[in-house]
Amino acid sequence: xxxxxxxxxxxxxxxxxxxxxxxxxxxxxxxxxxxxxxxxxxxxxxxxxxxxxxxxxxxxxxxxxxxxxxxxxxxxxxxxxxxxxxxxxxxxxxxxxxxxxxxxxxxxxxxxxxxxxxxxxxxxxxxxxxxxxxxxxxxxxxxxxxxxxxxxxxxxxxxxxxxxxxxxxxxxxxxxxxxxxxxxxxxxxxxxxxxxxxxxxxxxxxxxxxxxxxxxxxxxxxxxxxxxxxxxxxxxxxxxxxxxxxxxxxxxxxxxxxxxxxxxxxxxxxxxxxxxxxxxxxxxxxxxxxxxxxxxxxxxxxxxxxxxxxxxxxxxxxxxxxxxxxxxxxxxxxxxxxxxxxxxxxxxxxxxxxxxxxxxxxxxxxx
Amino acid sequence: xxxxxxxxxxxxxxxxxxxxxxxxxxxxxxxxxxxxxxxxxxxxxxxxxxxxxxxxxxxxxxxxxxxxxxxxxxxxxxxxxxxxxxxxxxxxxxxxxxxxxxxxxxxxxxxxxxxxxxxxxxxxxxxxxxxxxxxxxxxxxxxxxxxxxxxxxxxxxxxxxxxxxxxxxxxxxxxxxxxxxxxxxxxxxxxxxxxxxxxxxxxxxxxxxxxxxxxxxxxxxxxxxxxxxxxxxxxxxxxxxxxxxxxxxxxxxxxxxxxxxxxxxxxxxxxxxxxxxxxxxxxxxxxxxxxxxxxxxxxxxxxxxxxxxxxxxxxxxxxxxxxxxxxxxxxxxxxxxxxxxxxxxxxxxxxxxxxxxxxxxxxxxxxxxxxxxxxxxxxxxxxxxxxxxxxxxxx
Numbered sequence: 014x015x016x017x018x019x020x021x022x023x024x025x026x027x028x029x030x031x032x033x034x035x036x037x038x039x040x041x042x043x044x045x046x047x048x049x050x051x052x053x054x055x056x057x058x059x060x061x062x063x064x065x066x067x068x069x070x071x072x073x074x075x076x077x078x079x080x081x082x083x084x085x086x087x088x089x090x091x092x093x094x095x096x097x098x099x100x101x102x103x104x105x106x107x108x109x110x111x112x113x114x115x116x117x118x119x120x121x122x123x124x125x126x127x128x129x130x131x132x133x134x135x136x137x138x139x140x141x142x143x144x145x146x147x148x149x150x151x152x153x154x155x156x157x158x159x160x161x162x163x164x165x166x167x168x169x170x171x172x173x174x175x176x177x178x179x180x181x182x183x184x185x186x187x188x189x190x191x192x193x194x195x196x197x198x199x200x201x202x203x204x205x206x207x208x209x210x211x212x213x214x215x216x217x218x219x220x221x222x223x224x225x226x227x228x229x230x231x232x233x234x235x236x237x238x239x240x241x242x243x244x245x246x247x248x249x250x251x252x253x254x255x256x257x258x259x260x261x262x263x264x265x266x267x268x269x270x271x272x273x274x275x276x277x278x279x280x281x282x283x284x285x286x287x288x289x290x291x292x293x294x295x296x297x298x299x300x301x302x303x304x305x306x307x308x309x310x311x312x313x314x315x316x317x318x319x320x321x322x323x324x325x326x327x328x329x330x331x332x333x334x335x336x337x338x339x340x341x342x343x344x345x346x347x348x349x350x351x352x353x354x355x356x357x358x359x360x361x362x363x364x365x366x367x368x369x370x371x372x373x374x375x376x377x378x379x380x
Numbered sequence: 381x382x383x384x385x386x387x388x389x390x391x392x393x394x395x396x397x398x399x400x401x402x403x404x405x406x407x408x409x410x411x412x413x414x415x416x417x418x419x420x421x422x423x424x425x426x427x428x429x430x431x432x433x434x435x436x437x438x439x440x441x442x443x444x445x446x447x448x449x450x451x452x453x454x455x456x457x458x459x460x461x462x463x464x465x466x467x468x469x470x471x472x473x474x475x476x477x478x479x480x481x482x483x484x485x486x487x488x489x490x491x492x493x494x495x496x497x498x499x500x501x502x503x504x505x506x507x508x509x510x511x512x513x514x515x516x517x518x519x520x521x522x523x524x525x526x527x528x529x530x531x532x533x534x535x536x537x538x539x540x541x542x543x544x545x546x547x548x549x550x551x552x553x554x555x556x557x558x559x560x561x562x563x564x565x566x567x568x569x570x571x572x573x574x575x576x577x578x579x580x581x582x583x584x585x586x587x588x589x590x591x592x593x594x595x596x597x598x599x600x601x602x603x604x605x606x607x608x609x610x611x612x613x614x615x616x617x618x619x620x621x622x623x624x625x626x627x628x629x630x631x632x633x634x635x636x637x638x639x640x641x642x643x644x645x646x647x648x649x650x651x652x653x654x655x656x657x658x659x660x661x662x663x664x665x666x667x668x669x670x671x672x673x674x675x676x677x678x679x680x681x682x683x684x685x686x687x688x689x690x691x692x693x694x695x696x697x698x699x700x701x702x703x704x705x706x707x708x709x710x711x712x713x714x715x716x717x718x719x720x721x722x723x724x725x726x727x728x729x730x731x732x733x734x735x736x737x738x739x740x741x742x743x744x745x746x747x748x749x750x751x752x753x754x755x756x757x758x759x760x761x762x763x764x765x766x767x768x769x770x771x772x773x774x775x
Contacts, residue, residue: 019666258756273759278752279745285756286663286682293662318655367651376635376651378644 016304019296021089029089032068035061036097042345048100048205056169059101062090063129069107070127072237077120079127084237088244088299095248095324095356098348100206102132104238104245105166109135110174112237113185116230119222122172122187133187134170135234136212138163142361143235143313144369145228148176148183155216156194157186165359167210168199175219176231185223185230192217204355206348236313239360240302243295243316246324249353250288253327256346257281257334264336277334284330291323311373318366321357328353388436389443395420396447410454414490417448423456423489427473431481432489457491459719463533464488464495467611468541468560475558475599475607484539484560496537498528498561498585499608503775506746508543509552509605510765510773513587515544515559522546522559522597524567524590530740534570534583535716537563541611542592543604548771555770556604560596567591577732578712581720612742613680622664624657624690626723627730631698641701650701653694660686678754681747688738691722695730702727 021029039058047053063069071087073079080086087108094103106126110133114123125131137146140163150159157177167173170190177184190197194217199210223230258281261272272278298316302309328350332339339346357363371378403416417423418432425440427433449455458465465488472484487493504511513526524544534540540561547555561568567590572580599607631650635642664683671679699706710726722730738744752758765773 017665018669019662020669258758262758269762270759272752273761275745275749275761278756278758279748281756281758282682282685282748282751285751286686289682290656290659290663290686293666294659296666297662315655315658318651319659364648367648367655370655371647371651374632374651374654376632376647377639377642378647379639379642 017297017300019293019300022085025086025089028086029093031066032062032090032093033096035066036093036099040097040099042348045098045100045206045348046342046345048208053100055100058099059132060129062101062103063107063132067129068103069111069129069132071107072111073115073123073127077115077127078124083303084240084299085303087241088295091241091244092248092251092295095245095250095352096252098206098249098345098352102134102166102169104207104242105134106132106170108241109137109165109234109238110170110172113174113230113234114187114222116233117185117223117226119187119224122174122222126172131171132166132169133172133174134164134167135231136161136164136167136173136175137231137235139165139207139209139355139359140361141235142365142369143232143239143310146176146183146231146235148178150175150214151178152180152184152186152219152221153216157188157214157217157219160211160213162211163200163209164212165207165209167212168197168208173212174222175214176227177219177221179221183223183227183231184221185227186219186221188214188217188219192219194218202355204351206352207355235360236310237302239313239317239366240298240309242356242360243291243298243313243320246320246353246356247288247292247295249324249349249356250291250320250327253324253331253346253349253353254281254284254288257284257331260335260338271334280330281334284327287323288327291320294319311370314366314370314373317361318363318370321366322363324353325350325357388440391434392422392425392436392440392444393447395422396444396451400448400451400453405451405453408454411490411492413454414456415486417453418486418489422448423485424469424473427485428481431473431485456489457494460536461488461491461494462719463497463537463541464493464539467497468495468539471541471558471598471607471611472560474610479595480560480598488539493539494533494537496531496534496540496563496583496585497611498531498540498542498587499611500530501527502529506743508608509556510770510775511543511545511556512775513542513544514548515546515557515592517546517594518591520594522557522592522594524559524561524587524592526587528585528587529573529582531570531583531585532581533718534563534585535572536718539563540585541598543608545770546601546604549769550602551767552765552770552773553605554602556608557601558598558604558607559592560598561587561590561592562596565590565592572714572716574714576735577729579715579717581717613678622661623687623722624653624694625661627691627694627698628654628657630723630727630730631694631701634698634701641703643701646697646701649697653690653697656686656690657694660690678750681742681750682755684737684741685744685747685751688734688744691730691734691737695727695734698727699731 070079071082075081126133173188175186194215196213197210202208264271294316298312301312331346338344403413421434422444423432426438501511515522515524542559542561546557567588569586571584573582574580709728
């Protein structure tokens with residue numbers, strides 16, 4: 014346990030600078046907020062991130078066309094995505110779909126995802142926590158049939174990675190989103206910067222890719238997703254805290270900066286402590302996963318149980334301490350509240366992760 | 381690790397081996413061993429050579445401690461002399477003259493000098509800088525008069541770190557001076573102060589014409605506040621981040637062992653606190669990795685804030701978990717313990733003692749000010765007394 018490195022290496026800091034500059038330049042609030050009124054196109058930012066910077070393949074070994082990095086680096090990217098509420102399919106494609114394929118030994122679709130030429134979506138409701146998954150799509154003689162609701166970024170994915178009920182248990186298939194018999198219906202999402210869609214399969218041709226490892230692949234993808242989502246939540250929380258601090262130092266009422274009132278500053282001190290602690294748990298989870306430590310499920314559950322509520326708390330404080338400004342469409346705070354609240358529900362709520370932890374650390378429920 | 385770091389690591393290994401070879405722990409009196417350890421620079425590796433250290437980063441200390449513990453070497457009395465090790469030693473190292481370091485660090489390390497802290501007063505708690513204990517120059521000495529309070533371990537202490545007012549004619553922060561005070565001086569009277577738990581960890585200390593040599597002044601005259609801040613930052617780090625984990629382990633053990641105590645609604649609360657304890661442990665660990673060398677900053681205040689909230693919440697839950705058992709108490713006898721033992725006592729003790737965690741070493745409210753102002757850069761509190769001479773302040 015004491016071998017965990019909870020800090021950032023120089024390489025990781027350099028990666029952060031690069032990603033932060035990209036988002037500062039190409040994911041400005043004014044552009045991101047347009048997602049709520051009309052379908053906005055952020056493909057260009059994603060291509061830069063995925064292809065030019067090579068980050069789509071961060072978790073993929075070099076031998077398979079990736080960067081051969083680990084969750085430590087991916088976590089840094091997720092923090093920056095959180096800070097910018099960047100509307101890019103990194104979590105859905107470069108983490109969830111990629112890790113699932115990686116675990117099965119599939120290489121063709123994986124290479125294409127790793128290179129950034131296509132994006133993928135693991136076809137599972139975004140709210141599904143790590144653990145056993147009961148698939149809702151069936152395979153028959155005519156292909157795949159069934160429906161999966163609330164899949165993140167499904168509407169823009171090229172390839173869907175679909176958990177399927179087969180005759181002998183869970184299978185994993187790849188399907189082109191544009192294949193005959195597919196119907197992808199975008200939903201009006203609480204967080205339009207990570208849009209969800211409902212996916213219907215009516216006798217769709219697919220390729221089975223699991224090599225018998227479908228259950229492990231789905232479990233691994235969700236675990237990795239939970240680990241990394243915590244870092245996004247830390248990024249969201251950091252932005253909210255820093256922005257609120259900036260505001261309460263500037264904003265004057267009663268002849269003084271409102272940040273000089275203990276009613277606000279004490280809450281910000283507590284929030285800072287929460288955000289710092291969230292950072293430590295997220296970093297621990299990312300490092301633990303990267304080392305292949307057997308403690309990873311515990312570290313992931315701790316990070317999710319802690320960070321998901323901290324991000325929401327930070328976003329709520331951000332709104333409250335900005336007063337009326339915080340409620341406006343013109344100010345970015347609402348984007349962060351929407352991302353934080355969606356992230357709290359994504360991959361299991363804190364309640365779910367605590368219940369799971371009770372099992373993992375042997376706290377039996379019944380008398 | 382760099383080349384230099386490898387070289388330091390090897391040098392420390394050699395020193396540890398040589399120390400163990402010349403002073404076999406099995407056949408050496410503990411204080412002799414500690415003297416030898418101090419003299420070879422393995423007491424506090426970050427301290428200067430000749431003063432118990434080697435001037436290398438503090439992060440190397442762990443390696444030395446581990447090797448010596450593994451060899452069964454006698455340990456310094458860190459728990460019994462928490463004020464000495466946690467506060468006095470780093471302050472002496474930072475502000476002491478060569479002579480003071482030579483005179484005070486070695487006896488502190490080998491257990492000859494137990495320290496206590498003469499800071500708070502009946503009229504100066506959160507507003508420590510307003511303290512009224514006077515030190516008046518008399519030749520090569522200072523004559524000290526006043527009353528201190530909340531002094532843990534004063535009955536066992538040979539030495540004290542003392543802040544006293546040397547100039548009442550300037551604003552409060554500017555008129556303070558920091559001393560090392562001999563507790564065996566006849567003018568020092570220690571009276572136990574019984575507390576909520578039944579025991580008397582703390583004392584009142586009355587100082588009547590106590591003579592402190594000017595040679596025991598740490599830092600310049602009037603610089604006492606600055607010196608005291610070093611002590612206080614160390615105090616907040618010394619209050620460890622591992623306590624909540626140890627406390628939650630007690631609750632977890634009871635939950636596992638006694639199925640009849642379990643309540644499904646309580647489980648979520650228990651896991652929530654388990655998660656927070658783990659988060660606090662990791663935050664402390666990351667802070668240590670960040671500040672592997674150098675003085676702790678105000679970030680240490682955050683750890684203390686987290687600790688207080690958690691120990692109180694955990695012990696409160698523990699009482700409810702035990703139900704009928706929580707109605708009983710283990711020992712109301714007036715005792716004067718040398719160390720605070722959260723884990724060895726019953727749930728009722730933990731619940732009551734934890735109430736002090738948000739008061740001692742800076743109240744949680746003051747710590748929030750410290751974080752807000754010194755970490756987050758928020759505007760300071762309005763301080764009406766800041767530019768007024770101490771003697772003119774309303775009291």
